Amino acid sequence: MIAFFTTFRTFGVALRRGLSDPQFRALSFLVVVLLASGTVFYWRFEDWTVLDSLYFSVITLTTVGYGDLAPTTAPTKIFTIVYVLIGLGILVSFLSLVAGHAVEARMERADKRKREKGG
Numbered sequence: 001m002i003a004f005f006t007t008f009r010t011f012g013v014a015l016r017r018g019l020s021d022p023q024f025r026a027l028s029f030l031v032v033v034l035l036a037s038g039t040v041f042y043w044r045f046e047d048w049t050v051l052d053s054l055y056f057s058v059i060t061l062t063t064v065g066y067g068d069l070a071p072t073t074a075p076t077k078i079f080t081i082v083y084v085l086i087g088l089g090i091l092v093s094f095l096s097l098v099a100g101h102a103v104e105a106r107m108e109r110a111d112k113r114k115r116e117k118g119g
Contacts, residue, residue: 014102024101027094034061034087041083045076061087 018024038057043050048069056069060080071077 010102010105011098013105014098017101017105018097021097021101024094024097027090027097030090031094034083034090038083038087041079042071042076045073045079046071057083060084061091063088 018028035054035057038060039050039053042048042053042056046053048056052069059066059069060083063084071080
């Protein structure tokens with residue numbers, strides 16, 4: 001359980017650090033737009049609830065694909081193909097930047113501890 005909270009804290013620190021990076025802010029915006037557009041599309045064309053639509057968008061982009069929801073019409077299947085091809089690249093880029101900021105924060109903490117110990 002402690003590892004979970006440590007990881008969650010590291011993720012939060014990485015997100016805060018990333019806000020000073022213009023590329024990070026741009027990718028964050030794209031991720032929000034991507035999830036919002038997927039949510040609205042599925043809500044509108046599949047008649048799912050907003051929560052189900054957001055859930056499906058996240059599950060699809062993270063390639064988890066539980067199979068409990070699936071597009072039922074040709075247009076929504078085509079949208080899903082394009083959505084995954086575009087969205088996966090954006091999401092991977094965003095998560096890569098988050099990981100980079102997390103590593104930087106961890107290295108800075110280690111350097112600070114090393115300096116405090118006099119080493």
